[in-house]
Amino acid sequence: MRSTGLPRAQVPGAFDSAAAAYDRLVGANPGYHAHLRLSARRVRLPDQGAGLHLLDAGCGTGASTAALLAVAPRARITAIDASAEMLAVARRKPWPSSVRFVHSRVEDLADAGVAGPFDAILAAYLVRNLADPDTQLRALRDLLRPGADLAVHEYSVRDSVAATAIWNAVCWTVIIPAGRVSTGDATLYRHLWRSVLAFDGVRDFERRLHTAGFDGVHTETMTGWQRGVVHTFLATAPSTEHTEERSR
Numbered sequence: 001m002r003s004t005g006l007p008r009a010q011v012p013g014a015f016d017s018a019a020a021a022y023d024r025l026v027g028a029n030p031g032y033h034a035h036l037r038l039s040a041r042r043v044r045l046p047d048q049g050a051g052l053h054l055l056d057a058g059c060g061t062g063a064s065t066a067a068l069l070a071v072a073p074r075a076r077i078t079a080i081d082a083s084a085e086m087l088a089v090a091r092r093k094p095w096p097s098s099v100r101f102v103h104s105r106v107e108d109l110a111d112a113g114v115a116g117p118f119d120a121i122l123a124a125y126l127v128r129n130l131a132d133p134d135t136q137l138r139a140l141r142d143l144l145r146p147g148a149d150l151a152v153h154e155y156s157v158r159d160s161v162a163a164t165a166i167w168n169a170v171c172w173t174v175i176i177p178a179g180r181v182s183t184g185d186a187t188l189y190r191h192l193w194r195s196v197l198a199f200d201g202v203r204d205f206e207r208r209l210h211t212a213g214f215d216g217v218h219t220e221t222m223t224g225w226q227r228g229v230v231h232t233f234l235a236t237a238p239s240t241e242h243t244e245e246r247s248r
Helices: 008-027 033-043 063-071 084-091 131-144 162-183 186-198 203-209 240-247
Strands: 052-057 076-081 099-103 118-124 144-155 213-220 232-235
Touching: 008 033, 008 084, 008 162, 008 186, 033 063, 033 118, 033 144, 033 232, 052 063, 063 076, 063 099, 063 118, 063 186, 076 084, 084 099, 131 144, 131 203, 144 213, 162 186, 203 213, 203 232
Parallel strands: 052 076, 052 118, 076 099, 118 144
Antiparallel strands: 144 232, 213 232
């Protein structure tokens, strides 16, 4: 992935600055919450998640957590984020006791006391903000029980001239101006624009997931204006037997 312009270490701070207005801005995006629920529905979560422990990696203000909860209301959900202010917004919302929030970078989960195995992981708008996505994808794989699903809900436009044009148009006519008006600083939203352009194309990211040791890698896209722009990348942690074969 190419440089996004904003140093990775500064990304949580940029989200801190935007946290108060973040829900209002994403709420103006048609389909934002519905598409997160769509990605959550694409994960195998039987019996409304009864008995399952799910990880929401990069939960932000809790929109992806709410999507998991809507699909798997009987599951236990651990939601983590590197931005303290985004987490503060999330925690102020009403949640059942089955949901807990942890302030941690995905790279530091062990130090934060977050351990698997998890029965599924949803990572929404996270991977393109990681300094070392390959290492962290392998770490997420290792947090999953064998045969469990990872769903990466993410922008990917590099394979499509049309999707790239749509993304540029939406950023410069809506996202960046709205971010500047709402927060007085468009730094985060310019980062969002650049980071999406720099992120893997669909096929490259599928290859990245394969290289990280996942099985069953495939991609499904969204509806509406985000068709071909936002996708659910789905992958499965290898079964115990498959893992043993790889280690031989």
